[in-house]
Amino acid sequence: MPSTPPTHAPADIGHYENFPVASWLCPPHLRAPIAAIYHYARTADDIADEGDAPPEQRLADLAAYRQDLAAAAQGDGASARWPHIFGPLAHAIAQFSLPEAPLADLLSAFAQDTAYTQGGRWYASRAELLAYCARSANPVGRLLLHLYGLRPESDAAVYAQSDAICSALQLINFWQDLSVDLPRGRYYLPLADCAAHGVQPDDFKHFRPLAQAAPAPAAIKLVETEVQWARQLMLQGAPLVHRLPGRAGWELRLVVQGGLAILDKIAAQGFDTFSQRPTVGKADAPRLLWRAVWM
Incomplete structure (x- = not known):
């Protein structure tokens, strides 16, 4: 085996995140x-x-x-x-x-x-997409709960709330990144939801943000529905911030608020993430902190 990471996945790739990672609050x-x-x-x-x-x-x-x-x-x-x-x-x-096991689940999802x-495969339903999130996102939350000394056999409700937050974060990332994922042939909008809004998956097969006309109203409504779903899931898990002690709970407040802030930004741009990818930055920090305090 080569002694360096594979050339298609360099170790110095920079990554934007919607949430803090091992910050001073940790x-x-x-x-x-x-x-x-x-x-x-x-x-x-x-x-x-x-x-x-x-x-x-x-x-x-x-x-x-x-x-x-x-x-x-x-x-x-x-x-x-x-x-x-x-x-x-x-x-x-x-x-x-x-x-x-949760570390291995991540690799299975990837x-x-x-x-x-x-x-070029799509997810058939929300249930199928959530089953993917259960391996692509939820294991990270479960590993953190383990580090905090919580165990699924004695803290089942806490783990369920963590799963809700992690799945919500994954969904938020999907709806945030449509302008990036669709051109790469990565399809996360569930087929059942597309059909319910009269959106044809074939419309996205050769999608290019800068070359596309304005998104159809049905596509915008589809994204609005997915954003509402992600928000409901995040709010379902949000009470977990009161169950984690000290700094851990405060960092989780910022994680939750970072995800909700992205949803707010998607709404503010008319639910059109086909054309523009919203992000949170330093300018958003005061608002996130204020909302975190009042959770």
Whole structure:
């Protein structure tokens, strides 16, 4: 194996996030394991998404990544290709008894994403899309709850709220990124929802934001409906901020408010994320903090 990360997923890719990652609000003793989990997940996502490698190579790299995860779970972080990922991750697994299953679920989801994109496949329903979110997003929240000392067998309601927040964040990312994902052949608008609004999936097969006419009213209404769904799911999980202690609860408040802020921005631009991708930045910080205080 080569001694460097695959060329289609460089280690120095910059990433915008809608939420803080291991910020100063995070309990200091948890910053290193949270950062290790984040970089593990982000690098795997880059393998699946970034660069120009063919799908077959992406799947092979994800399989190799999975083997290194299995080794890290046994205490061996000496990965040939990703030592900067699996060294810290192996330490976090050993120190905090992190379960391997949610880490593996992420890789399963990324492999599915690669296969769906290769085949130009759409998600049939909201239930199918949520099943993907259960492996692509929810495991991160569950790993954080584990770090906070909570367990699914004794804190089932807390885990359900975490799943709601994580799935909402994933959906928000989908509706935020339509102008980016559609040209790349990545389809997350559920077919059942498209049909309910009279939107034809074929309209998006050769989608290019700068070359398209103004989105049809039916497409805008479809995005509005998806935004409402994501907001309801986020608000369903939001009470979790009162269950986490101290700094962890405050960081989660900002995570929730960051997601809701993106939904507000989508609404402010008329639910047209086919043409423009909204983001949150430093200028939004005072508003997010104010809303976080009053949750």
